[in-house]
Amino acid sequence: MAFDQPTRNRLQHLVTDCREVLANELTIQLQQHYGLSPKTGEITPLERLGHLDDRQHRTAVLLRQMLDHYVAGQGEGKAVRVQAIERIVREQAFTVLNRLAALLMMEARGLLLPAVSQGPQSKGFELYRRVAGTALGETGEAYQTFLFSLFDEFALDLPALFDRFAPQGRLFPREAALTELLELLNHHEVAPLWAHDETIGWIYQYFNSQEERKAMRKASQAPRNSRELAVRNQFFTPRYVVEFLVDNSLGRQWFEATGGNTPLRERCQYLLVTPDEQPEPVQKLRDPRTVKLLDPACGSMHFGLYAFDLFLQIYRDAWQWEQQHGPGSLDTSMAPEQELEPLTHTYPDEATFLLDVPRLIIEHNIHGVEIDPRAAQIATLALWLRAQRAWHEDGVKARERPNVGAGNVIAAVAPPAEKELREAFVAHLYHQDAELFEKTLQMLKGLPELGVLLRAEEELPALIRKVYVGKGSDLFAEQEQEKWQDAEERLRDALGEFSRSASATYQSRLFAQDALEGLRLIDLCRETFDVVVMNPPFGALSAGVKAKLGKDYQRSKNDLLAIFVERGLELVRTGGRVGAITSRTGFFLSSYRKWREQVVLGIARPEAMADLGHGVMDDAMVEAAAYVLEKQT
Numbered sequence: 345m346a347f348d349q350p351t352r353n354r355l356q357h358l359v360t361d362c363r364e365v366l367a368n369e370l371t372i373q374l375q376q377h378y379g380l381s382p383k384t385g386e387i388t389p390l391e392r393l394g395h396l397d398d399r400q401h402r403t404a405v406l407l408r409q410m411l412d413h414y415v416a417g418q419g420e421g422k423a424v425r426v427q428a429i430e431r432i433v434r435e436q437a438f439t440v441l442n443r444l445a446a447l448l449m450m451e452a453r454g455l456l457l458p459a460v461s462q463g464p465q466s467k468g469f470e471l472y473r474r475v476a477g478t479a480l481g482e483t484g485e486a487y488q489t490f491l492f493s494l495f496d497e498f499a500l501d502l503p504a505l506f507d508r509f510a511p512q513g514r515l516f517p518r519e520a521a522l523t524e525l526l527e528l529l530n531h532h533e534v535a536p537l538w539a540h541d542e543t544i545g546w547i548y549q550y551f552n553s554q555e556e557r558k559a560m561r562k563a564s565q566a567p568r569n570s571r572e573l574a575v576r577n578q579f580f581t582p583r584y585v586v587e588f589l590v591d592n593s594l595g596r597q598w599f600e601a602t603g604g605n606t607p608l609r610e611r612c613q614y615l616l617v618t619p620d621e622q623p624e625p626v627q628k629l630r631d632p633r634t635v636k637l638l639d640p641a642c643g644s645m646h647f648g649l650y651a652f653d654l655f656l657q658i659y660r661d662a663w664q665w666e667q668q669h670g671p672g673s674l675d676t677s678m679a680p681e682q683e684l685e686p687l688t689h690t691y692p693d694e695a696t697f698l699l700d701v702p703r704l705i706i707e708h709n710i711h712g713v714e715i716d717p718r719a720a721q722i723a724t725l726a727l728w729l730r731a732q733r734a735w736h737e738d739g740v741k742a743r744e745r746p747n748v749g750a751g752n753v754i755a756a757v758a759p760p761a762e763k764e765l766r767e768a769f770v771a772h773l774y775h776q777d778a779e780l781f782e783k784t785l786q787m788l789k790g791l792p793e794l795g796v797l798l799r800a801e802e803e804l805p806a807l808i809r810k811v812y813v814g815k816g817s818d819l820f821a822e823q824e825q826e827k828w829q830d831a832e833e834r835l836r837d838a839l840g841e842f843s844r845s846a847s848a849t850y851q852s853r854l855f856a857q858d859a860l861e862g863l864r865l866i867d868l869c870r871e872t873f874d875v876v877v878m879n880p881p882f883g884a885l886s887a888g889v890k891a892k893l894g895k896d897y898q899r900s901k902n903d904l905l906a907i908f909v910e911r912g913l914e915l916v917r918t919g920g921r922v923g924a925i926t927s928r929t930g931f932f933l934s935s936y937r938k939w940r941e942q943v944v945l946g947i948a949r950p951e952a953m954a955d956l957g958h959g960v961m962d963d964a965m966v967e968a969a970a971y972v973l974e975k976q977t
Contacts, residue, residue: 347542347583354533355543359441359550361528366437369521374429378404380411382433385425387411403514407432409851410511417761435512438551438718442505442725443495443513444529445538445547449729450498452539453736455745459494461535463487463526484519492516501748502728504721511854512721541730542583545644548722549580580643581879581925582960585970586650588614589923592952592972593875594637594651597921598658601626606661608654616952628675631684632662633708637875638868638915640796640908642712642753645723647877652730655705663687663697678872698738702731703746711752711868715795720755727751754864756795759788760855769842769855773834780811780831781859788862793886797911799896800869804828825870832863873916877923879961880908899942906930906939913948913975920975922948928955928969948973 374380377400379388393404414428450456457468464487472490492508499506507513517525528534537543591612599608599615603625609617632655639647666673671686691697706727714720728748735745760766766785770778787803805824812827842848843856882905885893893901900906905926912922930936931944944950953971960968 347540347546351537352546355537355546356550358528358531358534359547362441362525363437363551365521365524365528366440366517367433369517370433370436370515373515373518374407374433378407380407380429380432382426382429385422385429387425406514406850409849410514410854413511413760413762413851413854417758435718436515439505439512439721440516440525441547441551442544442722444525445544446498446502446505446725446729447491447494448529448538449544450732453729453732455732455736455742456494459490460526461530461538463523463530484522488516488519488522502725503750504724512717541649541726541733542646544722544726544729545580545646545649548644548719551718580961581646583646583650584614585879585925585954585956585960586646586877587612588952588954588970589877589925589972590647590650590654590875591615593877593921593923594635594654596951596972597874597919598635598654598661599623601629602661602665606657608657608661611657612654626675628673629662629665631674631676631679631687632658633684633704634676634678635709636711636871636873637709637877638711638713638796638871638873638912639878640713640876640912640915641878641880642714642723643719643879645710645712645726645753647879648710648712648723648727649730651710651875651877652702652705652727652734655709656701656734659701659704660698663694699735699740699744700746702734703748706731706751707749711754711871711873713754713756713796713865713868715756715792717755717757720753723753724751727753752868754868755861756791756865757858757861758792759785759862760858762851762855765852765855769838772842773838776811777831777834777838780807781835783807783811784862784866785859788865790889790892791862791865793889794892796865796869796915797889797893797897797907798865798869799914800866804866804870832867836860836863869915871915872920874920875923876912876916876920878908878912879925880905882927882966898938900939902935902939903927903930906936906943909973910939910943913943913973916975918975918977921951921972922975923970923972925956925961925968925970927966929967931969944973948975 371382374382377393377396379390379393381387387408390401390404390408393401396404410432411425411428414431415424418424444460447456447460451458451461457471458466459468460466463469464483469487469490472493473486476486495506495508495513499508503510505513516522591614595608595612595615599606599612599617600623604617604622605625609615635655635658637648637651639645642648662674666687671688674686676684687697691700710727712720712723714723728751731748732745766782770781773781784804784807787800787807788798791798808824808827808831812831839856839859843853845852882903885901885904885907893907897907897910900910905924909922909924909926909930912924916922930939951972951974953969956968956970958965958967
């Protein structure tokens with residue numbers, strides 16, 4: 345089934361209805377059970393919640409700590425608390441919907457017996473009850489326990505989505521609301537969609553309504569915060585545009601490296617090559633484990649899902665190359681730190697190698713950054729499900745599939761702002777590490793609106809010199825890298841210990857998680873990529889970071905799209921490619937002249953362009969262009 349307009353309309357109605365059911369249910373729970381009022385921001389003292397059992401009381405405590413974490417650094421007042429409670433409802437509802445949708449998509453990929461598609465009458469639940477007997481209570485309570493057991497099992501691979509102790513996943517609908525939700529999700533018109541990789545992305549697309557986006561744009565020309573920036577620029581990229589950009593960036597680079605001797609020549613239908621084009625092959629083909637693709641505004645990872653298809657063939661080509669040319673014929677010089685053994689030394693045969701390829705793709709090749717943590721949650725899930733589909737199509741049984749790691753999708757979240765927790769944490773650090781941590785948090789200020797636009801790789805060396813050597817120092821890049829790696833390892837260990845200590849609160853854990861995510865983003869900014877593909881935000885700069893972006897990107901500061909293209913070219917190696925779909929205005933308005941001359945033509949060479957016009961990116965009112973730029977020396 346193609347995602348044509350009628351299909352998208354049906355899915356939009358589903359998501360809207362599911363969101364309404366969940367928002368109403370969780371609002372009632374917060375207000376009536378846990379004493380948090382979404383309307384007034386009032387917080388009932390815990391001692392007045394005598395109706396709660398021990399488990400519910402613990403949840404009430406955690407919700408208050410979560411609320412404190414969300415409002416930290418934003419000042420006091422009713423409006424701040426109301427927004428934070430609304431955020432809790434929105435995030436909890438989104439996580440519940442994603443969890444149930446994910447289980448339905450797992451069923452379609454042979455990873456799970458029917459568990460959600462038939463509700464309490466499902467085969468999976470019947471087997472579960474047969475084992476557990478009557479110990480689980482009534483059917484409704486038992487079915488919820490069954491779902492929780494599935495969440496806990498899949499949390500090993502997908503903690504960002506299924507960890508029931510994560511901040512976004514503390515609440516769950518009661519029996520009546522859950523029954524209504526299952527009826528919506530299992531409607532016969534929707535059932536075929538769970539087999540499609542794009543479905544989870546469209547769920548993310550439609551969770552925020554068009555009316556909400558219009559209201560944001562009416563209220564302010566420029567985004568006023570990171571959520572508005574994410575919601576206002578939430579446009580799903582059409583599949584043909586994704587293929588055009590990935591084919592002519594990742595596909596083109598591999599086509600040239602192999603001298604055109606790759607099935608990608610026929611597989612990539614939008615790859616712009618002439619019938620007789622035969623590039624000179626490289627002497628040493630890149631080891632595919634070193635080829636890195638980044639989507640710096642990844643949304644639901646639409647670009648990564650298609651790139652996954654190309655990487656499957658790239659790995660097959662690499663195996664054949666090594667078979668023909670012998671071990672050591674693949675170039676591993678761009679491997680991060682550790683040395684890579686030849687593929688034919690790592691795997692006993694091709695079948696064993698191909699079984700592991702989906703895992704390799706997620707753990708080595710595809711990277712993404714998102715300023716919306718909910719999108720990062722979806723992107724991680726989408727890639728994991730894509731790997732499961734690859735194994736399902738190859739007839740690999742669930743128990744024979746390799747475990748997939750967390751992957752390389754990063755949420756650009758705000759650095760923790762709790763002063764007391766920060767002071768308690770740095771009190772246990774060496775003096776220099778404590779100073780570096782404080783200065784790193786300052787550097788990460790504004791991260792939810794900057795994402796990869798934060799030039800951490802440029803700002804960090806100055807911090808390292810100042811903290812560890814003093815003014816006037818002139819460390820070499822290798823020494824700076826070593827200093828940072830050593831300090832980062834100590835900070836990671838300390839943050840982990842801080843969140844696990846006996847005296848740690850739930851808020852301490854949230855503090856540590858946000859700080860660790862910031863460290864991951866810094867590491868990503870210090871990477872060099874082969875391909876950057878994106879549908880970046882466009883338009884006016886967010887008020888909170890406008891001054892910084894204007895200073896850092898003087899050639900591109902008049903529009904976010906121009907800044908993202910310049911940043912993409914910074915992050916790729918020489919000869920690497922940036923593919924983007926943006927407004928076409930940058931290519932003819934006089935205000936973009938410096939960007940065109942100094943960026944697009946100055947440090948890059950345009951290779952492919954499609955002038956697409958109106959109506960390309962859902963309801964985005966822009967004339968779009970899709971193009972690929974090759975970075976020059």
